[in-house]
Amino acid sequence: MSAQNLTLLTDLYELTMMQGYFETQENETVVFDVFFRENPNKSGYSIMAGVEQVIEYIKNLNFSYEDVDYLRGLGIFSEDFLHYLSGFHFSGSIYAIPEGTVIFPKEPLVKVIAPIMEAQLVETAILNIINHQSLIATKTSRVVFAAQGDGIMEFGLRRAQGPDAGLYGARAAIIGGCVGTSNVLAGKLFDVPVMGTHAHSWIMSFKDEYTAFKEYAKLYPDACTLLVDTYDTLKSGVPNAIRVFKEMRDAGIKPKSYGIRLDSGDLAYLSKQARKMLDAAGFTDAVIAASNDLDEMLIHDLKIQGAAITSWGVGTNLITSKDCPSFGGVYKLAAIQNKEGEFVPKIKISENTEKITNPGNKTIYRVYDKETGKIRADLICFADEQYDTNEELLLFDPNATWKKTRLEGGTYTMREILKPIFINGECKYQSPSVMEIAEYCKREKDTLWDETKRLFYPHRVYVDLSQKLYDTKAKLLDEMSR
Amino acid sequence: MSAQNLTLLTDLYELTMMQGYFETQENETVVFDVFFRENPNKSGYSIMAGVEQVIEYIKNLNFSYEDVDYLRGLGIFSEDFLHYLSGFHFSGSIYAIPEGTVIFPKEPLVKVIAPIMEAQLVETAILNIINHQSLIATKTSRVVFAAQGDGIMEFGLRRAQGPDAGLYGARAAIIGGCVGTSNVLAGKLFDVPVMGTHAHSWIMSFKDEYTAFKEYAKLYPDACTLLVDTYDTLKSGVPNAIRVFKEMRDAGIKPKSYGIRLDSGDLAYLSKQARKMLDAAGFTDAVIAASNDLDEMLIHDLKIQGAAITSWGVGTNLITSKDCPSFGGVYKLAAIQNKEGEFVPKIKISENTEKITNPGNKTIYRVYDKETGKIRADLICFADEQYDTNEELLLFDPNATWKKTRLEGGTYTMREILKPIFINGECKYQSPSVMEIAEYCKREKDTLWDETKRLFYPHRVYVDLSQKLYDTKAKLLDEMSR
Incomplete structure (x- = not known):
């Protein structure tokens, strides 16, 4: 794939929306999250894969003369917009969980921070690549x-x-x-x-x-x-x-x-x-x-x-991951940067409640039991939140907030698992070799409790929200339903 | 894909077997059939697709310097064999059912007649392409x-x-x-x-x-x-x-x-x-x-x-054809040409009886009801068998030979559905455009009875064997089980 130009490997609506933003908006910087809602194959966890191919895709993004010509022939794009496309390159930032990492539903696996036109274009191919490889790695x-x-x-x-x-x-x-x-x-x-x-x-x-x-x-x-x-x-x-x-x-x-x-x-x-x-x-x-x-x-x-x-x-x-041949990763708008440079959290509500998103510019901390090295929980929070592992950490189930766990200071460790891949258009990440990733993945699985690894009715790993993120989400939901 | 060289898109065992044939055999001409055993999604029929990509693949078959170098590095191939590979091109013949045609289990969808080394190499990619596209066309x-x-x-x-x-x-x-x-x-x-x-x-x-x-x-x-x-x-x-x-x-x-x-x-x-x-x-x-x-x-x-x-x-x-994400096409040896140029039928028996193959160099005639234009049955026979539609045609179920149907002369028509794609290495087929294929496919579906098209418990279309093919198969099975 590295030699192939996949720029047109996108849904038509990404391009029509891009033109829409081009005509009507100031191309504000936005935050999009890739996340999934359920582990495939009734698994207790999933395995992240495909980041190297996402990097190749982003690096090779550019509309050839033939691409632009084809788009012109569709009769729905203006010359101004086609001119913009012919000079297109990706100038945003991308964060991703490294390949081979164990991952869980609702977590941002990939976070794209970019002008909305760019962020919109890359949706389809990023999902295609991450969904496919994560699916097969998980099944395997x-x-x-x-x-x-x-x-x-x-x-x-x-x-x-x-x-x-x-x-x-x-x-x-x-x-x-x-x-x-x-x-x-x-x-x-x-x-x-x-x-x-x-x-x-x-x-x-x-x-x-x-x-x-x-x-x-x-x-x-x-x-x-x-x-x-x-x-x-x-x-x-x-x-x-x-x-x-x-x-x-x-x-x-x-x-x-x-x-x-x-x-x-x-x-x-x-x-x-x-x-x-x-x-x-x-x-x-x-x-x-x-x-x-x-x-x-x-x-x-x-x-x-x-x-x-x-x-x-x-x-x-x-x-084919026969019993569950798709991973179900989605790409949702989480925040829009305002004139002051702040990320204003956005939420997507839905008739289907499980489709409600987590708003804001976020990151993920993985919380480990210090003694065993096993995962206690993942904590999704705003990207600028800080934690001190010497202090008590309060975890609570975002769907049943009375279910609380207090981790005493010094009994746990934390690791931020979302890593910078591109910063302002520049690639900042060197992919390990596939065999290195496979070795890392083996070690990653050692951080799971046996109850999570089993094939049938595995124990669910807790993915919690920080108090601040929970409060913001509740407030937005409340405003929406007025 | 047309720009990509997919020569190494094959299973390692195709190459190790090729080397085996290179060392031990006279590279006899053989016949391999691609066929499937069951319609996906409990469908009453399937749709053939992928032939154009098979053509591109065959045309582009050649081992680059890097390919040969990589294979040398595996340490299992002789220099003589690697030299042979570096000059490799496909010199055989390929027959295929045109894209968009309705197809049924057990029929040879693709027939490869080639020196065994060549016929073996192309197995994996042909199956990959035909299995994928036929699956999605059928689901659609x-x-x-x-x-x-x-x-x-x-x-x-x-x-x-x-x-x-x-x-x-x-x-x-x-x-x-x-x-x-x-x-x-x-x-x-x-x-x-x-x-x-x-x-x-x-x-x-x-x-x-x-x-x-x-x-x-x-x-x-x-x-x-x-x-x-x-x-x-x-x-x-x-x-x-x-x-x-x-x-x-x-x-x-x-x-x-x-x-x-x-x-x-x-x-x-x-x-x-x-x-x-x-x-x-x-x-x-x-x-x-x-x-x-x-x-x-x-x-x-x-x-x-x-x-x-x-x-x-x-x-x-x-x-993804979610409820049935694979087509199940296989590639089986059907005949070996002897010194006299005759194709000696070969059969593959198996512990699983449904895996038994149809031997010989075969073709398929589709039999239509003259009045309605609907399919009466498909008839698999040896490639050199001839039929006269003015004469009575006897059809029988190969699994229950007492189930017989006699079609009176003049009440039916026949069409050979396996077409030459490559003859002695030369492409003899110009693929229609995708939209032309789609139009043809619509007309093809009109040749099915409504009972075959329905979603649930569709009526099965009969795929029969000619008397000569049936007798040859029975004789081979009998010899095997002695």
Whole structure:
């Protein structure tokens, strides 16, 4: 994507509104927040991803001659406005939560502070990128959790929603905890491990299964995973694999990694039978890998059944986040700067109460238990609020304000998680490598209590508002409903 | 995508298998079929899409110096093989069902006839492209059906699974029947209508809702759709919209199209109330548009409730095909050419019986009722089988061969639906424009019986095998199970 100009990857209404602001307003500086309302897949948390691609997008923002010409052809834009577009660049500031961070609903994941015309234009692409990658990173994290330490390989490219979904989905999957991907382009562009075995067509192109296995083992003795279900897993596939492994053993070849892959049938039963057969032949270190429409629920269930699988190839359900294929991030106006330079908080009310926004120019402090390092709560407050961790911190549920928690001074730590990415149009952030982000993400998950990480009915992490923010919101709501 | 080189957009195992074939085989010509096993979304049919992007992909297939260098760095490929890759181009033949055609499970949608190394490489990208676009075209077709002739606008870019999913998803949505998309880049690249209204932030950036509406109407008098739910739909939004429409009427301004958009709350109730208010003010031709997590089920239900909505903006649920976000197309070896040039049929059996493939070099004839022009059945047969529509045609269910239908000569017509796209590496197909494909797709849907188009428990269209193909398959299965 970095080479592509995505400037027109926006909704038409961003451009018509831009022209509207151009004609009617003073292009005041505004604050927009990206936030989401619910964790996908009934998860207890989500994983932030996509910031590096947002940076590339913002850096490359400019309307080419062809872009302007196309817009002219629509017949709804004035020459003055088109002239403005042809010189457009992004001059605002952007704050974001770094990739790999665990995130929760209602928090500003990305904050854009910019003249309203610029802030409006970037809405669609920022949402597209963050929504997609955060979704896949979150889904992956659940699958990885279910596998209890086994490696998860991302195998979904052929079922991804287009080339980018495969490419950036693989990136997000590595961030979320996959040990590798089958996607070669992702391997090249993001310097992440690529993996694979072979297909049924490999077997079918030889005169028999044994010959196909033997030739594969000769070619790839170091990573020799044989797909055993082309004809009959237990009667043909596993015996032929064992025959080839024996020949390797007899020839003194010691593969770094070898084993079998199951891709159909009853994975619980077949894996246990295959394990017995491999063990009986002395191949106790042969890995049994599995694929075939896996997701966190199936892996969880196979683990409960004692399936002898220790390596998992996950495709469709991960790369599309099948049970919840959208993240639901939105982009809402939170404040408008007045002539005095102050950010005047704005609120969006709605017939649907859960769509009401948090007003103002905000930031987020993550509050940790000092002893365990686990997250106590996140606190959304105005960007200029200050806290002293030596003092008592009062937290309260913004939806049930009588639910209060007092943290004694010295028992907690705080960390501001929203970081500057662009300041006045200049990029101030160097993205870590994808593997570094994946490492960071692992550590981030260690800050969650086990009850939050579980697959079913996870414990919710509290996202509270500062007293000042709560009061401002209440006042605005009150004014609105008069 | 046309400018991008997607050569490495493949699974690693395609390349390791290629090297395997390079080392061990004579690079025989083989036949691979793309087919799917089930219509998505419990639909009675699917819509083919993505062929133009497959063509671009095949045309641009070549390994750059950097690609080869990256592969060398993986340490698993020989210099001989890397040298072969650096000179790689696709020399095979590809047949495909044209975009916009209605398609059914088990049919070869794409047939690749090529030396096995080439045929193997292109598996992943072809599946990725066809799976994605066919999925979205199919989902769209259902949404369009539910709207009973009202226009459906594609508004999903911000929730699409990455930039390509938004871009090619919009393309597929137009093929499936959307009247337009909010996606400006799609508008530019595919010459399709772009549409949009304005966001809540537009309203919130003015001192009040009335002023925001008035300014919008001044700017866009010809397509003036006002979003009425920022503060209170019936108490504020609709009255302010009516005030502005009255001012336009008083000023003698006659907009080409004008109305309101509802984006939250009870769409059935609000639309009926808004209709009454607009009608009472004399604006009987004002359009009521709606958005907010719509899909075919909700639209169907709103229609039953008599909602006064005649224009629909559909986002997340369409662009991700939320209830079924993957198409499930697979790519299976069907035949290997022997030294005499004959295609020897190959079959893939499986522990899961529905995964058994149809062997051989095949084509598809669509059989129509001569009188009504409706589809009677599809007939999969060997590519060299011939039919005479003046003679009786015997159709039978391949899973229950006693279920027979005899079509009298002269009462039916036949059309071969698999078309040559590449012949011996040369492109033989000129893609129609997206709007032409959309027109064709509309006519294609007219060939379906109403019972097949309905949303719930649609009538299944028969996909039968020729006697010769059925016999060959039975013989191969019999040989396998000995």
